[in-house]
Amino acid sequence: MRDFEYLAPSTLVEALQLLSQAAGQARLLAGGTDLLVRMKDGTVNPGQIIDLRQVAELRGIREEGGMIWIGAMTRHSEVASSPLIQAKAPLFSEACRLIGSWQIRNLGTLAGNLVNASPAADSVPPLFTLDAEVILANHRGERTVPVALFAEGPGRTCLGKDELLTSIRFQPLPETAVSFFLRAGQRRALAISKTSLAFTGILDDRHSTWKEVRIALGAVAPTVIRAHRAETYLVGKPLSRKALEEAAAIVSEEAKPIADVRSTIEYRRLVTGNLLIQGLWPLMKED
Ligand SMILES: Cc1cc2nc3c(=O)[nH]c(=O)nc-3n(C[C@H](O)[C@H](O)[C@H](O)COP(=O)(O)OP(=O)(O)OC[C@H]3O[C@@H](n4cnc5c(N)ncnc54)[C@H](O)[C@@H]3O)c2cc1C
Missing domain, CATH: 3.30.465.10 (Uridine Diphospho-n-acetylenolpyruvylglucosamine Reductase; domain 3)
Structure with missing residues (x-):
């Protein structure tokens, strides 16, 4: 690691002043679980570290x-x-x-x-x-x-x-909201997600059709993305297995993953849709 100046402000105002004086030469330190890895392998070499842990x-x-x-x-x-x-x-x-x-x-x-x-x-x-x-x-x-x-x-x-x-x-979710986060990795712990899916949904007053749905996908595009087409498809649909399987197929299409050492494109697409099925299956009624 290269030498750097270590600064530890105790207020936000002080931290912001240090950052403005640093003219782009400083890196902020939070938990250090990403930053220190990069400093040790030499990909990041800041002249100053502004440690935020006392703010x-x-x-x-x-x-x-x-x-x-x-x-x-x-x-x-x-x-x-x-x-x-x-x-x-x-x-x-x-x-x-x-x-x-x-x-x-x-x-x-x-x-x-x-x-x-x-x-x-x-x-x-x-x-x-x-x-x-x-x-x-x-x-x-x-x-x-x-x-x-x-x-x-x-x-x-x-x-x-x-x-x-x-x-x-x-905003907090209403008490009646359905929500979950699921991910697939090489192991259950200490593994970067190969794909992940977050879901929040609100059912109508009779708990039979979806009134609002939001789905977000991780690790299958350059940034996290929303699965807007699957969301639109599900709104107004009943809690049926058929509708869920169709929505999962749309999610798989909306996922735009890359192939890398951890997964193929086909695997990531299929599993992303399956995460939606896994999360919502217990709510489904027989078709
Ligand atoms: C073994 C291991 C396993 C991991 N597993 C996972 C996992 O399962 N899932 C996952 O999502 N991540 C995982 N990570 C990645 C990492 O732990 C997370 O991204 C973590 O949240 C980074 O937070 P940090 O506070 O340690 O950030 P730091 O390393 O302190 O900082 C990361 C970056 O954010 C900048 N920064 C920090 N705070 C601020 C701020 N307030 N304003 C502006 N910039 C700021 C820093 O300058 C730096 O560029 C893993 C990392 C390791 C080493």
Whole structure:
């Protein structure tokens, strides 16, 4: 590793000032589970490290003004074990519970997972179906960006050089919502997702047809994507196995994966559709 200057601000204002003075030469440190790997293999060589771990304003989970607010430095283990998230966005807590291992979840943060901009980042598909917003700040002020516009490609985001991600917010799901996050990897733990799927759906008052549906897919395109055609297909459809199988076939078509050392295109497409079937099958009635 090359030498670097280590800075540890204790407030957000201080962190933003340091970032603006660094003129693009600094890297922010959250949990370090991505950044340190890259610094050790030499792909990232920052002149300065701005460690955000002492900035208390960037931590926490709360409900305010009808929205759920989560500080950027909140760790995956904190999201997974939060009673508020378990009640109001259970699929998000499920996704964070599946990330890496205990050690990774106790260090890794939401900001790191989002800024890393991996299409396989597990916390991101649930945030797409929750229509979450990310809040970005620099020393001049802040702006809000829909999570779907934050990542622009593998490893690329809309963050400016002097900006940091401060928090994430979204509306809680209604109690009656159906939601889940499922992923397929080489192993159950410590394996990058080969494909993943997040689902949120609201049924009509008689619990017989879908009124609203959101589906997001991970690891099958350059960024996480929504499966808009499958969503539109399912709205108004009954809880039938036939409709579910058709929706899964559409999901498989909407997935645009690459082939790599971990999977073939055909495998990823088929399994992505099957994740929808796996998640919704217990709700289905006989056709
Ligand atoms: C063994 C192992 C297993 C893993 N398993 C999984 C897995 O199953 N699923 C998964 O999704 N990921 C996994 N990861 C990847 C990683 O743990 C996650 O992406 C994690 O959330 C990164 O968070 P961090 O806080 O450690 O980020 P860091 O490494 O500290 O930072 C990552 C990037 O984000 C930037 N950054 C951090 N905070 C901010 C901020 N507030 N504003 C702007 N930029 C910021 C940093 O400068 C850096 O570029 C794994 C990693 C390892 C090493």
